[in-house]
Amino acid sequence: MRHLIILLSAALLFASCKVEEKPNQKLKLAFVANGPADFWLYAQAGVQDAAKELDIDVQFKVGDQTTAKQKQIIDDLIVSGVSGVAVSPANPKNQVQMIKEWSEYIPVICADSDAPGSARLSYLGTDNVAAGRECGELLKKALPNGGKVMAFVGLRDAQTAIDRYKGLKQAVEGTKIEIIDLRTDNGDRVKARRNAEDALIAHPDLAAMVGLWAYNAPAILGALESSNRADQVKIIAFDEDPVTLNAIDEGKIYGTICQNPYAFGYESIKLLHKLSKGASATEAGIPANQQIIIPTKTLIKGQGLEYKKYCDELKASLKH
Structure with a gap:
């Protein structure tokens, strides 16, 4: 009614x-x-x-x-x-x-x-499939000898999640990188960290963890630091969470794919x-395909804090 x-x-x-x-x-x-x-x-x-x-x-x-x-x-x-x-x-x-x-x-x-x-x-x-492939390219650089990988995202059915995971798998196809699974948290940051902690226990031989949504990588980093494994498992991130950008230049997160x-x-x-x-x-x-694509940007060590400064300026510009 x-x-x-x-x-x-x-x-x-x-x-x-x-x-x-x-x-x-x-x-x-x-x-x-x-x-x-x-x-x-x-x-x-x-x-x-x-x-x-x-x-x-x-x-x-x-x-x-x-x-x-x-x-x-x-x-x-x-x-x-x-x-x-x-x-x-x-x-x-x-x-x-x-x-x-x-x-x-x-x-x-x-x-x-x-x-x-x-x-x-x-x-x-x-273009989230293309962005997923870029994420996969970062992963290949982080793991030149391959290894087991766990991916994380908020909602499995969200188109961003579907497309990024698809692109990620496409990029590592034919390599020695094995993506074990995609874990979801329904947007719950506490569960996101718990997912990462559970993955580390279930798969002690993990070589890398991929966060497909912005908050996933900081949650993964928290789980790794609490288990004293931050120097053993590579992290690949998405977006420009402040924790992620700081951690990139600290060498704790390998890199991130930034949208705009x-x-x-x-x-x-x-x-x-x-x-x-x-x-x-x-x-x-x-256009005829009804898709207006905004390019992404890959950030690695040495670029995180500079980009964080730009993001901080955007937040500071907001009228409250």
């Missing part, structure tokens, strides 16, 4: 907006992340800069990693009168219908995490602005 009321309210709202448009009223857009993390603060800095440049209002929302919370947030945003939403779906397979319903009222794009087969107008973010969350935020709002103003997908710059 609540869902029906929301949709009816949204329909009435948009109908009235068309009749009583106020030329001096600022356009309202929104960006909805899939969980709290420094990664999303960098995206928020990009959202903020785009909003200032375009002179529009943009709401940045962070929910927990559940479809129910994201549904509540975006339903409420539509009722409040936003003209477009960028969302990083928490569980893309289970949100196809949600995105279809939202798209009946406003332009919807996916950022960071895609929902293939949904009604979203575009995906904007990393600032660009995710900035470019998403620029794209939504065009779409909400009536531009077609082609006019807005969306």
Whole structure:
């Protein structure tokens, strides 16, 4: 019943907006992340800069990693009168219908995490299969003689997890590197560390551990340090968690594959602005495959602290 009321309210709202448009009223857009993390603060800095440049209002929302919370947030945003939403779906397979319903009222794009087969107008973010392969290339450099490897991620069904794990396995195919399994934690950082601790006990001969989401590598590092094995097991990371960046230059983490969350935020709002103003997908710059790819960057020892300084500047720029 609540869902029906929301949709009816949204329909009435948009109908009235068309009749009583106020030329001096600022356009309202929104960006909805899939969980709290420094990664999303960098995206928020990009959202903020785009909003200032375009002179529009943009709401940045962070929910927990559940479809129910994201549904509540975006339903409420539509009722409040936003003209477009960028969302990083928490569980893309289970949100196809949600995105279809939202798209009946406003332009919807996916950022960071895609929902293939949904009604979203575009995906904007990393080519995660390619990023997974880059992660695999780092792993091969860290383990030139091969060895057993355990991988970790938050949600197995998230498209980012599926694609990165696929790319990782592709990169090490035909080598002496053996990826034993992919362990999940449902976004629970305590469980992420416990997963790493359990893996070390179950597989004392592990040569490396790969964290496919930002918080995984710091959790792995904590587990290794508590077991006094930090100098025995290589860590390959994703993203630019401050702990990861410090640990890279300290030689505790071999390297990381950085996305560009600032660009995710900035470019998403620029794209939504065009779409909400009536531009077609082609006019807005969306290619035929509906994929706008933002390049990644590999960081190794000697590059961590410099990149951390850049990230700290992004966080410092946020208005609270």
